[in-house]
Amino acid sequence: MKLFYSPNACSLAPHIVLRELGLPFELIKVDLQQHLTELGEDFYQLNQKGQVPLLQFENGSFLTEGAVICQFLVDQSSRQDLLAEINTFERYQVLAWMNFIAAEIHKAYSPFFHESYGEESKTVFSTVLNKHYAWVDQQLDGQNYLTGSNFTIADIYLFVVTRWADFIGLELGYFIHLTGFMQRIGNRQTVQDAIAAEAS
Ligand SMILES: N[C@@H](CCC(=O)N[C@@H](CS)C(=O)NCC(=O)O)C(=O)O
Structure with missing residues (x-):
């Protein structure tokens, strides 16, 4: 899974949850002013809402909304x-x-x-x-x-x-x-x- 984040933004919540759960993940930083990921991708192409957090899966699908991402992550784990x-x-x-x-x-x-x-x-x-x-x-x-x-x-x-x-x-x-x-x-x-x- 890839977590698109901006430092100290609300994306820190799913980031902490990922660490609590010990799930493997990759962090991708987003410049919210420029709407660019650190890999040079147009963030609006990934998330039309232009907001972090965004969780991307191996198959290319995405989940947005931090509160829901946190719930999803816990339900993937054994840490209920x-x-x-x-x-x-x-x-x-x-x-x-x-x-x-x-x-x-x-x-x-x-x-x-x-x-x-x-x-x-x-x-x-x-x-x-x-x-x-x-x-x-x-x-x-x-x-x-x-x-x-x-x-x-x-x-x-x-x-x-x-x-x-x-x-x-x-x-x-x-x-x-x-x-x-x-x-x-x-x-x-x-x-x-x-x-x-x-x-x-
Ligand atoms: N409803 C969204 C809101 C996310 C949100 O407000 N993200 C902020 C950072 S904390 C953001 O990306 N702001 C940039 C923008 O709205 O253009 C969620 O809860 O995930």
Whole structure:
């Protein structure tokens, strides 16, 4: 499998999942400004949405949408603990988190990465992000991970998007449970390896 990524973008989530699962993969860097892969391919020819992550299979087919790629990868492996078994209530709790992170948190960062939104949007979405993180912080009170004691793909996805707070200067330090969570996930070897690989 080939994972098309951009350093520190949301593609870091499936990248970490691949390392957690120990699945073989190749990383292909994409320049999102130029729409070019590091191999010189036009990225729009591969993904008309022009977005990472993109997972390409040996037979040439593709999968997009990071939250779905993460689910797909776990289901290819024997590590169901990262998502929970099909038809268990726990699985849908993880998926509810994945949906919340994708729809409410991930996209609330858009105004900070796309100039066309303008300054007013940044103010609005800083408030939105603070509200969401206040709620997330409460959920993490007394538990290590989003769904309790099990580390899952939702923890990986939340970690990846929440790293962007530093890039945009959003102060989250007063959310002490969230801060502890970020340190806990950031200490994992797979996470450190993925971040290092994307920086190289
Ligand atoms: N719905 C997509 C969104 C992916 C996305 O927002 N990717 C960003 C990087 S984090 C991107 O490629 N942005 C470039 C662009 O939209 O042109 C997903 O969840 O995978």
